[in-house]
Amino acid sequence: MQSLPTPRLHQLLRDAERTAEVKGYRFPRSVRRHYEQLSDFPEGLLVLGDALCSVNPVYGQGMSSAALEARALGDMLSRRAADGGGISGLARPFFAAASALIDTPWSLAKGSDFLYPQTGGRRPRWMALRTRFVDALNALASEDAGVNQTMTEVLHLARPIGALQQGALARRAWTRVITDALRPAR
Secondary structure: OOOOOOOHHHHHHOOOOOOOOOOOOOOOOOEEOOHHHOOOOOOOOOOOHHHOEEOOHHHOOHHHHHHHHHHHHHHHHHHHHHOOOOOOOOHHHHHHHHHHHHHHHHHHHHHHHOOOOOOOOOOOOOHHHHHHHHHHHHHHHHHOHHHHHHHHHHHOOOOOOHHHHOHHHHHHHHHHHHHHHHOOOO
């Protein structure tokens, strides 16, 4: 815990006692299906939830993702009903909307899973840099309630991942990454 980007967790947990054995589990792989890229889809059918995207359950975002997709579908159906439209041609706009919703949990899960050496697949070239950026965000969140709030909202899928990757917050995180990289080793 002492090696974490912020000493706060170590301070909170250094005297804690484990109350149960550590248990492992197996999750075969995360899967994202890109129905939005299909040129044709059977009329009157849709898929959502894990059939669109299944991520590591340790992040607790599968049900939330499915709920967001269901809400998007409900909104589309309500708009169509208000306009006197039916469900014809619903698949394409729904899959496009669902894909945008899936971007955040997929990016979060993919990045986090690749932190573990036993994760299979080709690691993105940007992985080390992304890890430094997330470490900087975590350090900022431990110091700034507003940053913590934004990170919590993104992790709970209340805001898109872009809230962490753009604007003043991203500039602060990248500044910290650069400052940490230039700091002499201890």
